[in-house]
Amino acid sequence: GNSVTQMEGPVTLSEEAFLTINCTYTATGYPSLFWYVQYPGEGLQLLLKATKADDKGSNKGFEATYRKETTSFHLEKGSVQVSDSAVYFCALRIPDSWGKLQFGAGTQVVVTP
């Protein structure tokens, strides 16, 4: 079946620290991969995406590379800000489907000044 596993939170770090959130997946076929972010009190927003192996998605200083050989899509940011405090969700779009997303459990990130 299809599944997404991401590291448990909360992840607490200081401003300007390096952030990595691990995400691995299992899927039949070749899924598209996504990171969504949920800021406090707001809805889920697409942060970045990658549609094929070796693609790198990037947005707002965040990056993630689609690694087919390790079935991973780890999220990284070199220098976090307090405003990056949020819950981050890794997701895959199930191949040959109409757009159904399979989500990981989410990782809460807390950035302190």
Place this chain on the structure above:
Amino acid sequence: GAGVSQSPSNKVTEKGKDVELRCDPISGHTALYWYRQRLGQGLEFLIYFQGNSAPDKSGLPSDRFSAERTGESVSTLTIQRTQQEDSAVYLCASSPPGLGITNEQFFGPGTRLTVL
């Protein structure tokens, strides 16, 4: 422009009561999705509507759950005879028409349902 809106934002109900949750998608979006997020868990797919096609109900957890959508507008998710395990945040998303496999889903803020 307006995003996806959901109402109510919070709903507290007693076990055994019926509840109705509403989703207003972004105008022009043909696809609409309902997801459920239980505490500490990821989002679970519930149901998908695409235009006038028959909905994909494969994620509905029991026959107490149903959803309707009129055309490409508002959708309502109904839970009958609520149980405590139904407590969750119910999220709605919509996406624009097109065949792109990466069509983005735009999410609403969710309805937090608490069943006492």
